[in-house]
Amino acid sequence: MTFYDRVDELDALETALESPGHEFYVVYGRRRVGKTELLKEFCSDRPHIYFLASQEAEHRQREKFVEQIAGHFDDRVPRIEGWDEAFDYLAEKLATERLVVVIDEFPYLVAENDSLPSYVQSFVDEHLQTTESMLVLCGSSVSTMESEVLGHESPLYGRRTGQIDLQPFSFRQARDAIAYDIDDAIRSYAITGGTPMYLTLFDYTRSLAENVRSHILTPTAVLYNEPEFLLRTELRNPARYMSILEAVATGHTTPNEIAGATGIGSGPLSKYLQTLRRLRLIDRDVPVTASAKQSKRSRYRVADEFLRFWFRFVEPNRSGIEEAPGVVYDGTIEPNLPDHVASTFEDVCLEAVWEAIRRDALEPYSEVGRWWYGEDEIDIVGLAPEADRVLLGECKWTSDPVGHALVDSLRDKATRVRWGPDTRTEEFALFSRSGFVDGLADELDDNWSLFDLAEMDTLLTPDNRSRRS
Structure with missing residues (x-):
């Protein structure tokens, strides 16, 4: 083993x-x-x-x-x-x-x-x-x-x-256990997350679809009811917590949205959210340029990829899974999986940024996170206050190569990120599942860094850190 x-x-x-x-x-x-x-x-x-x-x-x-x-x-x-x-x-x-x-x-x-x-x-x-x-x-x-x-x-x-x-594995830590190529490894991690037992249940000689059907969509499988057992370990009455997790997993991320989706008043909801945060089941995010304590622009997300997958695809479809799991996979999960994986891909790209900083492939930044204001969002923003330098990055989990439209969009949104002096240095990074259109790298200056999956795999494949026992 x-x-x-x-x-x-x-x-x-x-x-x-x-x-x-x-x-x-x-x-x-x-x-x-x-x-x-x-x-x-x-x-x-x-x-x-x-x-x-x-x-x-x-x-x-x-x-x-x-x-x-x-x-x-x-x-x-x-x-x-x-x-x-x-x-x-x-x-x-x-x-x-x-x-x-x-x-x-x-x-x-x-x-x-x-x-x-x-x-x-x-x-x-x-x-x-x-x-x-x-x-x-x-x-x-x-x-x-x-x-x-x-x-x-x-x-x-x-x-x-x-x-x-003890925390679940990051993608880089889990990479050694996921014996798929980088594309399927990210898709698989978006389903199992970094919990070692979930990771090692999958048989990586089989397709991802086969693993999902046999280990998650089979009512007798360990993972089919796992989140319920997890919540009962910590909570006497998990029903309301489950409804909150399902709401967040299906895209209701602000307190008002969660309250509307669950019917739980703002006062009790605040206590439930605090409990879920303390149990490391959800995270509260604020824009990286804002104060975590003072900002009112908070968003919540399910902290574990497997729980996010389960509450998005399994819990709402229990009846269908009991009767026809193949239909649920083909009709509900597979068409919506790219959208689910796109969120995980952003987290994987954040890991890649930190690793690139450690390897001097990017300039150093003391804070790296997400940014949003109004209708504008940027997937990755890094701050280096001592150098008045900012990193702005986008992550695209799409089947088409990234081209000039994303470059122009990111440049435009960068002007609306209120941080640092007008003379700040701006660096840009693009991460793409499907690479980049021909000639794009040659047209951009040295302030731009482009990462396709092969380059990310090099950054995120760890040294051999496994042990035989």
Whole structure:
């Protein structure tokens, strides 16, 4: 099995373990994002105790935890009456051996006993600090990990020595796993997003259409109901949140549009949107030239490509999928997929901009994002305040080569971007799925950079960062 990327996260864990003294790390992130695989890879070549909690009675959770400790030390399983005694037993054993101790799905333990963070606090303060060992608490419930482990009111607040908020792969990180050419790789990423489990479910020897039909549009497939399970991990009553996600995924991006599509009043909607943002299920965007805190020109978007695909194409068509999934794919998904992929392509182009900056293929910019005002929109705008320099770029996921019309349009819109002095330096970048009309590059000056898919593939194909496990 191949373990993909996560080089930076592994380096952080390994550096922490090699440093003097104890370590108390917190690893958290959404379901399926690869937390368990990361920790198993980290533990694979060093002494460790790995305990995966489950949703069962507290006494059974505790018994299994103690059994795991005793099993590592080839010890007789002691009789333990409470969590304080369980952690005392662990402390006794850590006095004899330096270990990595991982408690995975910690929120399941907290759900059965909300005093558990206090027991961990006592263990860290009274025992772990005197060792060279490492404790890792891991969990998929972002809300529980942030409140019960990282929050100001948690007994564990201030005791961690490090944390990893594990994110889905960017396109560049996922590229190593997607064994399609660059065109189909972007289309595939627009469907699976960067969640490792979703990525690795697809069989890249088969067509993208075959993968969608078998892994998403089949009612018995894992991904068919995955978003519902994801939301139930975090939310007791996910119905309204699902309606908001569907509204955003289908193009209702402002608060007023979302309210109109869902029938939820502006007051309650604001709280729902805050919760979805905290759970990393939606993002709030403002124009890159505006203040994120002060701007009222906010737009929302579904933060995960798979969720965006599912809420746009699967959730509204459940009845049809149950009866005739092929008809839904041919009649609804395939004709509208280019529009869906175009949004993902903009994100991929943003990644390409940052990589081009790192490789000196573009001048440096401290901020890069989208810009809009009124009816005008520009896909990519980069700001370099210290140099009074601005980058303006457009991304076209079309079947026709880009020509002079887009050049003229971008020049015109550039005059309406109010940022910097009148003497600012302007650079331009065009990204095109289908390349550029003959002669366009020769007619443009050195302030223009053109990127077709082949050049983007060179920028976004990472070094070999996968590991065999």
